[in-house]
Amino acid sequence: MSTQDIRERIDAFPTHRIGPYRVRAGRPFPYGATPVPGGVNFSVYSDGADTMSLVLFERGATQPSAELEFPPEFRTGSVYAMTVFGLDAENLEYGFRADGPFDPERGDRFDAGKVLSDPYARLISGRAVWGREPDWDNVYHYRAQVLNDDFDWGGDRPLRIPAEDLVIYETHVRGFTRHPSSKVSAPGTYAGMREKIPYLQELGVNCLELLPVFEFDELDNPRTDPVTGERLYNYWGYNTVSFFAPKAGYAATGPFGMQADEFKSLVKELHKAGIEVILDVVFNHTAEGNEQGPTISFRGLDNATYYMLTPRGEYYNFSGTGNTVNCNHPVVRDFVLSCLRHWVAEYHIDGFRFDLAAILDRAPDGTPLPNPPLLEQLAHDPILRHTKLIAEAWDAAGLYQVGNFPNYGRWSEWNGKYRDTVRRFVKGEPGLVGELATRMAGSPDLYQGRTSSASVNFITAHDGFSLADLVSYNDKHNEANGENNNDGANDNNSWNCGEEGPSASSHIRRLRVRQMKNLLTILLTSQGIPMILAGDEVGRTQLGNNNTYCQDNELSWFDWGLVEAHAELLRFVTLLIAFRHAHPVLRSSDHPTGTDRVGSGYPDVSWHGVRAWAPDWADHGRVLAMMRCGRHAKGGSVDDDHVYVAVNAHWEAHDLELPALPHGQRWHLFADTGAAVHPPGAEPELQHPGRYHLGPHSAVVLVGRAAHQTSA
Amino acid sequence: MTVKVSSQVLAGATVVALEGEINSTTSGGLQSQLLSFIGRGSVVLIDLTGISYISSAGLRTLLIVHRHAQQWDAEITLVGLSEEVSFVMSATGFLDFFRIAEDLDAELERAGR
Numbered sequence: 001m002s003t004q005d006i007r008e009r010i011d012a013f014p015t016h017r018i019g020p021y022r023v024r025a026g027r028p029f030p031y032g033a034t035p036v037p038g039g040v041n042f043s044v045y046s047d048g049a050d051t052m053s054l055v056l057f058e059r060g061a062t063q064p065s066a067e068l069e070f071p072p073e074f075r076t077g078s079v080y081a082m083t084v085f086g087l088d089a090e091n092l093e094y095g096f097r098a099d100g101p102f103d104p105e106r107g108d109r110f111d112a113g114k115v116l117s118d119p120y121a122r123l124i125s126g127r128a129v130w131g132r133e134p135d136w137d138n139v140y141h142y143r144a145q146v147l148n149d150d151f152d153w154g155g156d157r158p159l160r161i162p163a164e165d166l167v168i169y170e171t172h173v174r175g176f177t178r179h180p181s182s183k184v185s186a187p188g189t190y191a192g193m194r195e196k197i198p199y200l201q202e203l204g205v206n207c208l209e210l211l212p213v214f215e216f217d218e219l220d221n222p223r224t225d226p227v228t229g230e231r232l233y234n235y236w237g238y239n240t241v242s243f244f245a246p247k248a249g250y251a252a253t254g255p256f257g258m259q260a261d262e263f264k265s266l267v268k269e270l271h272k273a274g275i276e277v278i279l280d281v282v283f284n285h286t287a288e289g290n291e292q293g294p295t296i297s298f299r300g301l302d303n304a305t306y307y308m309l310t311p312r313g314e315y316y317n318f319s320g321t322g323n324t325v326n327c328n329h330p331v332v333r334d335f336v337l338s339c340l341r342h343w344v345a346e347y348h349i350d351g352f353r354f355d356l357a358a359i360l361d362r363a364p365d366g367t368p369l370p371n372p373p374l375l376e377q378l379a380h381d382p383i384l385r386h387t388k389l390i391a392e393a394w395d396a397a398g399l400y401q402v403g404n405f406p407n408y409g410r411w412s413e414w415n416g417k418y419r420d421t422v423r424r425f426v427k428g429e430p431g432l433v434g435e436l437a438t439r440m441a442g443s444p445d446l447y448q449g450r451t452s453s454a455s456v457n458f459i460t461a462h463d464g465f466s467l468a469d470l471v472s473y474n475d476k477h478n479e480a481n482g483e484n485n486n487d488g489a490n491d492n493n494s495w496n497c498g499e500e501g502p503s504a505s506s507h508i509r510r511l512r513v514r515q516m517k518n519l520l521t522i523l524l525t526s527q528g529i530p531m532i533l534a535g536d537e538v539g540r541t542q543l544g545n546n547n548t549y550c551q552d553n554e555l556s557w558f559d560w561g562l563v564e565a566h567a568e569l570l571r572f573v574t575l576l577i578a579f580r581h582a583h584p585v586l587r588s589s590d591h592p593t594g595t596d597r598v599g600s601g602y603p604d605v606s607w608h609g610v611r612a613w614a615p616d617w618a619d620h621g622r623v624l625a626m627m628r629c630g631r632h633a634k635g636g637s638v639d640d641d642h643v644y645v646a647v648n649a650h651w652e653a654h655d656l657e658l659p660a661l662p663h664g665q666r667w668h669l670f671a672d673t674g675a676a677v678h679p680p681g682a683e684p685e686l687q688h689p690g691r692y693h694l695g696p697h698s699a700v701v702l703v704g705r706a707a708h709q710t711s712a
Numbered sequence: 713m714t715v716k717v718s719s720q721v722l723a724g725a726t727v728v729a730l731e732g733e734i735n736s737t738t739s740g741g742l743q744s745q746l747l748s749f750i751g752r753g754s755v756v757l758i759d760l761t762g763i764s765y766i767s768s769a770g771l772r773t774l775l776i777v778h779r780h781a782q783q784w785d786a787e788i789t790l791v792g793l794s795e796e797v798s799f800v801m802s803a804t805g806f807l808d809f810f811r812i813a814e815d816l817d818a819e820l821e822r823a824g825r
Contacts, residue, residue, distance in 0.1 A: 088737065
């Protein structure tokens, strides 16, 4: 690599020699390995170490080629920094060896027998091909490498789509194209996903939320399928090994160390297509597990800093996975912040969804903090200023903060209450009409004083039933996960429509399709940010498994054959998304108030039942209709049509009386989940202007606009 | 280890044929050799038929040469990409920056017109 242009710097020359290596005192910032003129700068933090060495390997070598102990004068505070000259960065793997006390009761777990991975590594090798069995005797598994952060982005930058205009599509890099039916050139990779961008564009989603892409080890699951005996994986990847490195096994070019370029190229192309990228990030725990877990990095560098420890030095387990990251320790806050800045600045990531985010507001002893410094810092950080921040606002130790996650006017939440209410209403449970109305209006009960995009609305997510399974199974069927069906949630609010699993009855199958459409209709006409689980638009099944974290197979993969097989459902969803994009009245950032704020003669939202203006809030009620007045769209700043959405969760049909429209306007039929759907703008006028016959378990969406008009 | 470089001028274009592997050890030397073919308005065809592998550092070298060429209003075209080189360049986004030609003769004819 040529560095001649900037060789003029006087720090481009070594001052010391360690064995055959020429070195000089390095720069403490940035942490990690950074190419500098003539060499590579290495910097690592450890508060309790007595000595620290840089361990160098030739790429793929089992034994180190050199160990360079940091001279005392290369240490500033608790940071060891050294520039090493003349390295072939491309063929280099490096780690650290930290020697210090092993005294678990005091929190110290130094182990000079281990080569530690750099927590700031930008590139990791060692698991470059998904699922390939490694040499388990290797002294160093997750091998840090030097990355040239010089990707040519052209004019790209994060898109900054207003949050309320997003339609999020949650998917898994490998699962999206791994199925042979995907027909992409590199199945299961970033490059493969890039080839499916036209599909996403046609579907109309404008934000991709990716399950974890930080380097993890898919082989850290010891279980096997009890029937087939096949290996089970950590397929989802909620067990981070390295927070700054994109998963190499998701890159077709991972074996060449080009995963960063490949992922960046995917982001750049998605942006060109108008699609944002949100990463699902896991800062609540690491892959080091509990006392029995492997020492990979943090444990051997500064155990007591990075993990929440009991007074006796044991790991707190608020994450349910063995350890808990000590997020509000100043050093760890700095780590999390640097990491997120890295993904925004270097990868142009548009937002983050924080797994078990309630842990991020716990103090080092586990107490929830009213004003957690980490969350405040992320909310106000200059680099993250326009980045979407979404919390999974609960953790595995009982802290449930949906509606009261510390938000600083910035954070959104996965609205678990939205999911539960909509599921229960649509399956036909009584007593939910009022709560459904609240959820469709953006859950102002939970998010008063915040914008309606505080609520990420969803029916299904990676964790739980797929949409098709939600209407096909009453109970979970997780036997293949090897835990006697004890894993996964039991509260699914699902209804199988009359038969558990696949059904030969055409009545049941039609009902299931209608129920899927009902659920999606509510989702895409509710205020807040809708999130769709990939594959739900084509009725993807997991055969009743509601916890496929370990299933790297057809249970999890997107079967592209369904695009044909469920073309009608796909068309419905595509038009529904287009309808949402066409109607700003569904996407206001303020919660509706139920009053007329613009003098249109109609409230911004009004509720109806079988009779217009007479919602049935009673316990036995199973019909709800919502009308949005288009003059109120986006706070009255744009003019839209009236939109009327009615949902009938009853097993009987109902004749709905429609609210009257302003003079000269008529109701037009966009979609009936039991009948037709029309392209937005080309909806036919209702034959009967004041009534609509809505079938059992059905939903209808109408637009009110001037008569005889064929386009919006 | 070096990349073997041979050049000839054909139909007003400089055809530079490379042979070997472009990686971190060979790319430094290759870069200065390639830059020597670039002058104002020059037309350069880099023939990669004899290249079996281009590493991350190698791809960066090609892009640096391309950026220099842009500064000089010179035109660089890559020809003879193997399937693997082409795939790696495509997956990592490098392919998007270059003019790519399938066939050297057809490209020379185009350059000669």
